[in-house]
Amino acid sequence: MDNYIKQEKKALVMGGGIAGLLTARVLSEQYDDILVIERDERPEKPEARAGSPQSFHLHQVLPRGEMILERFFPGFSDDLLALGAFPIQEPVQWINRYGTMMMPAQGVFYSRALLEWVLRQRVQALPNVRFLYHQEVTSLETSLDRTRITGVHIRQRGQIERQETLMADLIVVASGRSSKLPQWLTALGYKLPEDERLISAIGYSTRYYKAPEQKKGQVPLIVIENDHTKGSSAGGVLKSIEGDTWAVCLSSIAGQYPSTSAEGFEEGLTRLINPAIAEVLRDAEPLTEPRGFRIPECIRHHYEQMENWPAGLLVLGDAFCYFDPVYGQGMTVAAIEAEALAGCLSEQPGAPQAGFERIALQRMQDAIYPAWWLSTLEDLRWSGVTHSGPEPLKHIAFLHKYFDLSLKRQTQQFEKQQQTGAFNPLFMNYMLMTALIVSPRDVINVHMLNLLLDEVPEERGTILADLFQGYDQQNIEAVLDEVVPAFSFHYDEQAVSSPEEEVLQS
CATH class of the missing domain: 3.50.50.60 (FAD/NAD(P)-binding domain)
Structure with missing residues (x-):
């Protein structure tokens, strides 16, 4: 035995x-x-x-x-x-410097x-x-x-x-x-x-509100991004959670910390690039005082x-x-x-x-x-934010321009959908990337660049000249392959993909 x-x-x-x-x-x-x-x-x-x-x-x-x-x-x-x-039954609202995206959503907050x-x-x-x-x-x-x-x-x-x-x-x-x-x-x-290390001096402040009876269930999420082009580092989020409660957060970077006083928090809501959160909160009852959190470095x-x-x-x-x-x-x-x-x-x-x-x-x-x-x-857009480590980050200026172009076109697509009902799902790749569902390579490639440029054919030459300044404009595919790291990570195949096409230059 x-x-x-x-x-x-x-x-x-x-x-x-x-x-x-x-x-x-x-x-x-x-x-x-x-x-x-x-x-x-x-x-x-x-x-x-x-x-x-x-x-x-x-x-x-x-x-x-x-x-x-x-x-x-x-x-x-x-x-x-x-x-x-909170069961999500209404569209969520995402606001950036290019406009407002009203996006159908499902799930739970x-x-x-x-x-x-x-x-x-x-x-x-x-x-x-x-x-x-x-x-x-x-x-x-x-x-x-x-x-x-x-x-x-x-x-x-x-x-x-x-x-x-x-x-x-x-x-x-x-x-x-x-x-x-x-x-x-x-x-x-x-x-x-x-x-x-990323020395970024991030700060945010959170306060909770009771949703008014007439607005319960109607406002699942409002996200208001900052605007680096105007030096406005303040961003805001309102999210519905359990108990008919709104969690509201103000954030900033590079040492521009949001206020933790009630008066300062309310004033900070008015300094966002869009008044949507401040307007929704007009009849809401505060449940807590604002509380801050600061992170000097990541x-x-x-x-x-x-x-x-x-x-x-x-x-x-x-x-x-x-x-x-x-x-x-x-x-x-x-x-x-x-x-x-x-x-x-x-x-x-x-x-x-x-x-x-x-x-x-x-x-x-x-x-x-x-x-x-x-x-x-994204954090390196701001003056005073620094990155250090074994390997430096490369092609930062190019990537900022490319992602700006992607976000702009995505926003325009959502606004077009509100008017015509038409929407090309490939423009969702940028958001799917930020949700960590698809790779940055699904956003930065020749086919996607064609798609971004086809929306404004009259601006094609100007955009390409600015984007690829200092790079080999005769070999755009190689440049795009170079600027994105070779991520060794499995992504769910959620995004629609199509064969790449050659970018035509004017």
Whole structure:
């Protein structure tokens, strides 16, 4: 008789926020026992957590993230609706310097607290996942030669002397941008590669309002973008969430922080490039005072470039890369990273092979690069914003012009649809790119450039001359291929594609 007893595989996740919950869900398919260590107390209802100071503010998962959440948590939108989330039944309003897009939409809007509550309930129901609340990790436990992370040292928050050691086969750091992983690795003798940094001095301020009876259900979303051409860095968003509540956020960049006083917040609404939000709020009752949040810099760690990386350790979420939150990428990127991790695990059933962690880090880094690239490019429009890192960003001026042209044509298409009902779906590629559904290469290519130019044939020569100034205008296809990085990331094939055509120059 075979007396072999299968050894239980254990995993430990630091952090019980969105990234930690997604990680636990993914690991539950491969590990027998998953323990989630969370600094905050066990929540008793949907509410903002002290350990996640940005959770008070407006959040939304982008469409790409919601696709992934639906795969991991089938029917999660129904769970949100059952708890009062806002069902989208009216068009959403998107306003930029070129005009207003009224876009049909479907789905559900919610607060960060409600989403996190629903995901936590799903994860807590998994039989092989446990939670340990009000605990903090103080350091890592390693093998004698420090080449493998074997566990963590924890203590109850507020305690100093009593510590406990927990052992696991895999440790995943998902503890947010305040993670001490860089310090821990340095203390263990590991040399860290240069971080990529975006010094942008981002700030935003959020206030909640009660929707008036006559407007309930009628205003799902208003987005008002800033206007870099006029130096107006203020943007605003109004989103309907549960409880007939409007979450309203003002944002800015380069140190021009929105006010956190009630009077200053209301005045800030009037300084947006369009009065739509201020007009909707005219009869609304404020439920809270404005609360601010400031981010001096965004950081992308490059752990995948380390000469040595300890076995048994992974990192994801904001502890891996902290994005400009204004673009709403954070929770979606955490979902994309979890999806990449799930793919790596499925390729190595049973015990992960040597080098698994480095493969997973590289796969996740590839996955987050498009989002980081897009948000960094957008922030670099502003004076005082700087980028540094192992590799400089290239072709910034060209990309700004190209994306401006894409946004302008997309806006014009929506306005044309309002008048004639006609709409070319290819113009949605720009928005699908910002939603992280299609690659920037689906926007920057010869066929799309033709489409953008065909709308204004009389301006074709002028636009091409300005766009390709300093580039080889006789080989436009090669230029377009050069300006976009070779993203190693799988995108859902949502956008319509057509054969490329040669751009004719006048």
